[in-house]
Amino acid sequence: MSVGRPRLAAGGGKLDEKVDVVMTRLLPPWALLLVAAILFVAGMIWIRASTPDTSKPEDPVGDAVVQVQKILGMKVARQAGPDGGLAVDEVAAGSPAQRQGIQAGDRVMAVGDRSVWHAGQLADALVNAIEQRAPLSLLVARGEDYRAVVFGMRPGGGQAPAPAPSPAGAS
Numbered sequence: 001m002s003v004g005r006p007r008l009a010a011g012g013g014k015l016d017e018k019v020d021v022v023m024t025r026l027l028p029p030w031a032l033l034l035v036a037a038i039l040f041v042a043g044m045i046w047i048r049a050s051t052p053d054t055s056k057p058e059d060p061v062g063d064a065v066v067q068v069q070k071i072l073g074m075k076v077a078r079q080a081g082p083d084g085g086l087a088v089d090e091v092a093a094g095s096p097a098q099r100q101g102i103q104a105g106d107r108v109m110a111v112g113d114r115s116v117w118h119a120g121q122l123a124d125a126l127v128n129a130i131e132q133r134a135p136l137s138l139l140v141a142r143g144e145d146y147r148a149v150v151f152g153m154r155p156g157g158g159q160a161p162a163p164a165p166s167p168a169g170a171s
Contacts, residue, residue, distance in 0.1 A: 064123035071126055072097045072151065076108060079118040085109040085141055086116050100149045102140060109146065110139040126151075 027035075061078050069075045073095020077087040085107030091098050108116055111125040129136035135152040 061118050061120050064119040067123045068119060068126060071130070074098075074102055076119050076122065080116065081107070083107065084115075086119060086122060096151055100151065102149060103142070105142070107141040108138050109141050112137055
């Protein structure tokens with residue numbers, strides 16, 4: 001392919017408009033494809049590595065504290081304290097936790113047969129018990145006294161119906 005381009009002539013500075021410049025290929029076609037593929041991959045890596053939307057940071061343990069508070073009516077600590085277990089910070093009046101005798105200052109030591117180290121474990125066990133319509137047993141400590149508390153059982157021994165889930169977005 002040729003393109004006409006003005007150029008200074010060698011003999012006196014006049015423009016010679018009839019000089020053709022022949023374009024040569026700098027890279028073979030396979031090299032151009034390779035460069036395009038490398039640029040594509042680099043772009044995909046850059047897109048995936050860009051920071052996600054942090055308008056609402058993820059906090060699964062904090063979400064678990066809220067979930068336990070909504071379902072059982074007791075606010076627990078995010079993680080186990082130095083004495084072990086999740087400290088119960090508040091108990092709502094008339095809540096399932098209050099009906100079972102749990103008070104602020106108690107510690108939830110275990111769920112079923114497993115120790116509790118953070119609120120996420122308690123929330124997971126609670127959700128599983130609700131989904132399976134099974135009772136949930138907690139080992140609760142008050143001072144030096146320990147007692148088992150069972151949620152989801154009726155006083156006569158039958159299973160209580162699972163609580164209705166709260167509507168999305170409700171506080």
